[in-house]
Amino acid sequence: MRTTKILGATLMVAVGLTLGACSSIRESRGYVVDNVLLSSVQPGIDNQRSVEMTLGRPTFTSQFGDPTWYYVSSTTGRKPFVRPRVQAHQVLAVKFGPDGDVVSAERSGLDQVVYLTPDGDETPTLGRERGFLEDLFGNIGTVGQPGLGGQGGPGGPGT
Template sequence: MYRANAFKIGLVAAMGIGLAGCSSIRESRGYVVDAMLVDAVQPGLDNQRSVEMTLGRPSFTSDYGQPTWYYVSSVTARRPFEGTRIASHSVLAVKFDTAGNVVSADRSGIDRVVRLSPDGDKTPTLGRERGFLEDLFGNIGQVGAPGAGAGQ
């Protein structure tokens, strides 16, 4: 009787541990969004200093054109034996005028993310393809050859 109960408890514990290993791991990357702070940024009222005091330093800023600060936030999920996928993504773009006052604060989500799928695991290059033996023995006789620039 005691042995049967111990077996059942052990089986339930093993199943619980096994199922816990199948749960996904969520990670926040970039700016951690606080909706109340983001809503506090008001066009016409705030300037660069007040935005930095409210939201902190931006993820990156624009180098050209209208001064814009970008706050990028992503939450990724990763299941065991699978690749990482984006669960949620948001970008807050705070645009300033030349005097440093907020003109607009626009939000965008995962709908604006571009998915790239590379073609294979090799980068195509111009020129001829060389084999392993050509790479290994290709320079024999080339060192010091006329016109190769050696000895000049």
């Protein structure tokens, strides 16, 4: 009777540890979203300095066109030994006019995210395909041949 209780308790602990190890790990990445602060940015009222004082430094800024600050936030979840999956994604784009005043503040979410899948493990390039042995032994005999630039270097006959 006693061994049955010990065996049952051990089994319950093992099941509990197994289920605990399979729970999802949640991670926040990027800007920590505070909806009250995000909604306080008003076009025509705020400027770059007030936005920076309210929201902090942006995640990144635009390099071309109208000055735009982007605040990017993502929440991912993953199970152990599995790639993380995006559960929530939010971007606040604050556009400024030439005088530094806020022109617009637009939010976008996971519906605007584009997933790219590369075509295989190699990038296609123009030119001929060379094998490993051609790469390894391809230059043997070409150094110093006339017309290939090997003769006119430092210390060669032309100096």
